[in-house]
Amino acid sequence: MRRPTAIILLLTCTVVTAQLRSLPVERSGLNGYAPRFFRQKPIVESVDPAPGPAMPPPPPSDPPSSSGPGQDGGGGGGGGGGGVRLSDVMGRDRSINVFAGFTRDIESASRRLDDQGRNTTVLAPLNSAVGKLPRKPWEDPRDYQQLGADAYEGDDGRDKAQRNIQRFVEAHMVGVSPWPENTKAKTIGDDRDVWWETKDGVKFIQPGNIEVVSVASTVANGEVWIIKEVRNYA
Template structure:
């Protein structure tokens, strides 16, 4: 439930309502570091929400990191409390990599994600692409008082 006291909708009100991005929307609610930003009517963000299909088509799950397998082995990477903690941190990083602090976010402006990564976007013809990675923006789905929700046809590099 939203902590919004105003009448104007905020990101946390509209994000869960879009069925194209409900996997990502559910992930945002697992982490206070993200959820608190989306619930804050005075802190503008641009949410770069991957479509469900983009998350489902990933070669590995968002909580998996090849480095964990190298260090701890295929079986030990996510077993036990330590493994669960690694998986949680990886997933939080994935979500944070898709939230840019600040909105509106102008073309060519450097945006910084909650994960600390620097991104920018450019328009090519009638399409918008997030760089680095050349991730296509499907649409800008919502513009609300504390930011915007952009639907992506891919995922931002989160490693």
């Protein structure tokens, strides 16, 4: 009777061994495998943090300003507040981008266009008007007469060219805005009077009888007027 008992025990061991081999395993180190349940991490129940003190609701954000570019500034110039400035709009109209580029190159002009404490009326000539000039805006016949063809060579020549272009730009910047009709004003570059008048519904800059094509921009610190010709800046 012992033999059947031994056979039963042998079969039982075989079944247990087969069940152990069928368990899923994962690598444990570099030297072998271990059943997954041997490496299972303890389960920790998540605990909600204790409620803190009640926080007041955030203040409402400021509503956006309803004033448009033409409503900012005006008159004698405002403080250093926000608003669109001349320096923001000078490059918008491609028909005057040559002159706009000159204003960025001249420090006195670029500062003025960015200054909300001083209003300005910019008389920006068309690109075609600048292109029709008998000489470049940075050239002066007197420099050629005195120094010849190399008048603008070297550091001294570049300084002369910079001064000439500054004179050109400042002759097209009137130091007032709004600028009433027939009111004599001065450009920021010299003391000569300049004014404008209306003929048949069209504005003309005087002296020179230069037609104003349009008022391109009205912003916090002034206006940009596009003009058909270049003012006399010599």
